[in-house]
Amino acid sequence: xxIKTITANAIVAALYVALGLLVAPIAFGAIQFRLPEIxxxxxxxxxxxxxxxxxxxFVTNLFFSSLGWYDLVFGVGQSVISLLITIILxxxxxxxxxxxxxxxIVFTFTMAIIAFELVLVxxxxxxxxxxxxxxxxxxxxxxxxxxxxxxxxxxxxxxLIEK
Numbered sequence: 001x002x003i004k005t006i007t008a009n010a011i012v013a014a015l016y017v018a019l020g021l022l023v024a025p026i027a028f029g030a031i032q033f034r035l036p037e038i039x040x041x042x043x044x045x046x047x048x049x050x051x052x053x054x055x056x057x058f059v060t061n062l063f064f065s066s067l068g069w070y071d072l073v074f075g076v077g078q079s080v081i082s083l084l085i086t087i088i089l090x091x092x093x094x095x096x097x098x099x100x101x102x103x104x105i106v107f108t109f110t111m112a113i114i115a116f117e118l119v120l121v122x123x124x125x126x127x128x129x130x131x132x133x134x135x136x137x138x139x140x141x142x143x144x145x146x147x148x149x150x151x152x153x154x155x156x157x158x159x160l161i162e163k
Contacts (some may be wrong), residue, residue: 005162009052012039016056017063024064028071030118030129032136036060038144040083040107044099045157047087054079067121074117082110097149104141108134 019036020027027034039056042049057079058072065071086103093099115130151157 002162005048008161012052013055017059020060028065031132037140041100041144041148043083043086046161048161070117078110078113082107100145108138111137
């Protein structure tokens with residue numbers, strides 16, 4: 001990777017971790033409102049943001065999650081799977097807002113992985129846990145659509161990273 005790409009990804013990872021620290025009390029568990037998930041929308045602007053998002057999720061889960069290795073495997077795994085699905089599907093959707101909507105749907109649906117993790121750790125009911133996790137993800141990612149789109153209109157995320 002080039003210096004510009006590495007720097008942009010380091011900033012994304014750092015912002016994810018900082019925001020994760022800020023909302024840590026409400027970012028983990030069966031009912032989640034993990035605000036840094038809005039950075040998942042960066043993948044819509046350029047797939048090279050993948051590593052910044054993944055490192056941010058990994059470091060946040062490593063230092064702030066009480067679930068230990070479970071969150072490193074399931075949490076990071078859910079992000080990897082969701083981002084890769086979005087990258088593939090985005091090839092068929094050219095409109096940025098529709099890509100963000102699609103990204104939101106993908107992340108909301110794959111919260112089943114997080115629900116499964118919480119079932120393993122806390123013996124919670126799967127479908128109820130999936131519902132509560134999915135609602136939190138849908139809200140955060142939904143709020144992130146106009147926010148990230150508006151920021152992109154000013155800073156142009158695609159220009160901040162190597163093509």
